[in-house]
Amino acid sequence: MSKVYVNQWGYLPNSPKTAVIAGNGSDQPVKIRVINEQDSCVLEQEAVFFGHDAASDDDVWQADFSEVTAPGKYHVEDDQGSSSYSFQISEDIYEKLGNMMSKALYFQRCGTALDEKYAGIFKRECCHTGKAMQLKDYVNLQAGNISEAQIQMFDVQGGWHDAGDFGRYPTAAATALAHMLYAWELFPESFEDSLNIPESGNGMPDILNECLYELKWLLKVQMADGSVSHKLTSMRHANFVMPCEDHRQMILFPPSTMAAGAFAAVMALASRIYKTFAPEFSREALAAAKKAFAWLKAHPEFIGFENPKGCNTGGYEDIDDRDERLWAAAELYRTTREAAYLTDAQALLDGVNDPTALGWTDVAGLAGWALMEDMMRALRSKGSEVIERDCRQAALLSEKYVELFVSAADDILKLSQQCGYKAAMSVEDYGWGSNMVLLNRAMILASAAVLTDDQSYADAVVSQMDYLLGVNGADYSYVTGAGEHAFKNPHNRVTVADGIDETIPGFVSGGPNGHPVDEKAEWLIVPGTPPMKCYLDIWECYSLNEITIYWNSPAIFLAAFLNAVK
Numbered sequence: 374m375s376k377v378y379v380n381q382w383g384y385l386p387n388s389p390k391t392a393v394i395a396g397n398g399s400d401q402p403v404k405i406r407v408i409n410e411q412d413s414c415v416l417e418q419e420a421v422f423f424g425h426d427a428a429s430d431d432d433v434w435q436a437d438f439s440e441v442t443a444p445g446k447y448h449v450e451d452d453q454g455s456s457s458y459s460f461q462i463s464e465d466i467y468e469k470l471g472n473m474m475s476k477a478l479y480f481q482r483c484g485t486a487l488d489e490k491y492a493g494i495f496k497r498e499c500c501h502t503g504k505a506m507q508l509k510d511y512v513n514l515q516a517g518n519i520s521e522a523q524i525q526m527f528d529v530q531g532g533w534h535d536a537g538d539f540g541r542y543p544t545a546a547a548t549a550l551a552h553m554l555y556a557w558e559l560f561p562e563s564f565e566d567s568l569n570i571p572e573s574g575n576g577m578p579d580i581l582n583e584c585l586y587e588l589k590w591l592l593k594v595q596m597a598d599g600s601v602s603h604k605l606t607s608m609r610h611a612n613f614v615m616p617c618e619d620h621r622q623m624i625l626f627p628p629s630t631m632a633a634g635a636f637a638a639v640m641a642l643a644s645r646i647y648k649t650f651a652p653e654f655s656r657e658a659l660a661a662a663k664k665a666f667a668w669l670k671a672h673p674e675f676i677g678f679e680n681p682k683g684c685n686t687g688g689y690e691d692i693d694d695r696d697e698r699l700w701a702a703a704e705l706y707r708t709t710r711e712a713a714y715l716t717d718a719q720a721l722l723d724g725v726n727d728p729t730a731l732g733w734t735d736v737a738g739l740a741g742w743a744l745m746e747d748m749m750r751a752l753r754s755k756g757s758e759v760i761e762r763d764c765r766q767a768a769l770l771s772e773k774y775v776e777l778f779v780s781a782a783d784d785i786l787k788l789s790q791q792c793g794y795k796a797a798m799s800v801e802d803y804g805w806g807s808n809m810v811l812l813n814r815a816m817i818l819a820s821a822a823v824l825t826d827d828q829s830y831a832d833a834v835v836s837q838m839d840y841l842l843g844v845n846g847a848d849y850s851y852v853t854g855a856g857e858h859a860f861k862n863p864h865n866r867v868t869v870a871d872g873i874d875e876t877i878p879g880f881v882s883g884g885p886n887g888h889p890v891d892e893k894a895e896w897l898i899v900p901g902t903p904p905m906k907c908y909l910d911i912w913e914c915y916s917l918n919e920i921t922i923y924w925n926s927p928a929i930f931l932a933a934f935l936n937a938v939k
């Protein structure tokens with residue numbers, strides 16, 4: 374029996390629309406019919422045989438139904454009697470999705486009660502209000518070498534839980550924040566001020582309100598010497614209880630150069646963005662950024678991070694900090710226009726591995742956004758804004774980045790064309806958090822679309838969102854609440870412990886993983902399962918089905934992009 378896949382959430386009226394038909398074991402022609410809510414066929418179309426798709430092990434047809442543009446509810450049938458899930462065509466499809474995914478971050482808030490007024494049935498009590506201690510003190514205390522009275526305790530209340538666990542990790546936080554701050558800066562028209570969060574209506578756009586909640590917390594994990602703790606978690610993950618029931622001792626782990634770099638970068642970025650909305654915070658953020666950068670300069674050696682013995686919370690390990698240093702220098706240059714930062718950035722760019730990377734491990738692409746920011750903004754406002762280039766060196770660096778982004782986007786386009794489902798992923802790319810790899814690549818495509826105005830990049834972004842929302846061999850929409858067959862059992866302590874049947878909407882799943890490491894997935898996924906289908910909507914499967922702030926943030930960026938360029 375064949376299977377018909379569509380974007381279960383929906384399509385913009387004028388965007389390309391592809392249905393993928395898979396798996397009927399022959400290469401005979403396939404026809405599709407697009408059916409509206411009145412049950413009439415609005416388009417009959419021949420699907421084109423793509424061939425065998427490696428990542429899903431499916432024989433695949435692609436049917437273009439872009440001709441259908443009238444707003445409404447539809448589904449697609451093939452001539453073998455198979456039918457897709459239903460979907461909408463509507464102007465506000467990505468605006469709604471973006472709002473939903475941004476609101477999901479409110480549900481990650483730590484150190485505050487979530488009132489019914491904003492959280493509805495998902496209201497909950499305040500959590501993690503206790504103070505944290507540094508790892509060295511924790512270790513000494515455990516060994517009986519010191520008493521509690523001798524320990525300096527830190528106020529660390531606030532911020533977002535990173536994921537399905539209650540940890541808070543600066544490098545992950547900084548990347549997620551950057552995606553959203555840039556999304557707001559480049560596509561402000563996509564952010565409606567209607568998230569219904571406690572700060573709504575205070576004169577600041579809600580997306581910036583939500584980000585400020587995290588940024589204010591982030592300031593708290595900078596130490597007096599300018600260094601930044603690599604993470605704030607307990608020694609071991611909390612049980613599957615509501616956050617207010619988790620009373621494990623919170624620990625500020627030792628600093629890393631990655632944390633200092635990412636912190637300096639995002640604080641410099643934030644000081645620009647909040648300059649008029651929150652001038653006091655903006656000044657504080659810049660001072661904190663400079664202090665972290667000074668600490669970095671005083672520590673030119675790589676200071677990595679590894680979990681101490683007995684600790685099982687996230688590691689966010691890295692083997693290279695040059696990209697974080699580069700990102701920090703680029704943002705500080707962009708904010709202060711001081712030449713010394715630019716000289717640093719220039720020197721660091723030559724050494725980085727993956728210059729357009731936009732994820733939490735490799736962040737050199739975020740430095741690119743900083744350096745191209747004025748150009749991208751001017752292009753977005755169709756030249757009405759003049760690019761002020763104060764120096765030739767900055768212009769050259771940003772031109773270099775334009776080339777890097779466009780050439781990376783060309784490679785990503787090719788990848789997307791090689792997949793029957795149009796996912797810009799090779800067979801090997803399906804690891805833990807594969808949806809992030811796909812979404813980060815789509816952000817590179819979106820950047821190239823802004824920089825060149827070439828429609829093919831924007832169309833490929835649509836394909837990546839289609840994959841996320843249902844055009845994939847696993848047959849799921851990977852955003853909770855978005856579509857008829859959206860995943861609903863995330864590896865999220867709150868969802869598991871809250872006793873509510875419904876799932877908080879707007880969360881992005883980590884997605885299929887060809888090399889799962891959680892026990893449940895190891896048991897249930899039959900060896901040889903094609904990587905695109907190595908997915909289970911089961912809460913125990915943390916290496917397939919967790920949620921994180923930095924899996925939501927790229928999707929928020931992309932929804933804002935698609936909504937703005939529609």
Ligand code: 9MR
Nearest residue numbers: 535536537538687688689805806919921
């Ligand atoms: O997203 C991270 C993934 O890329 C890594 O492979 C994995 C193992 O190191 O860790 C993931 O991050 C988790 C973090 O360590 C703790 N919070 C939940 C994150 C998502 O699973």
Ligand code: ZN
Nearest residue numbers: 483484500501
């Ligand atoms: Zn909490």
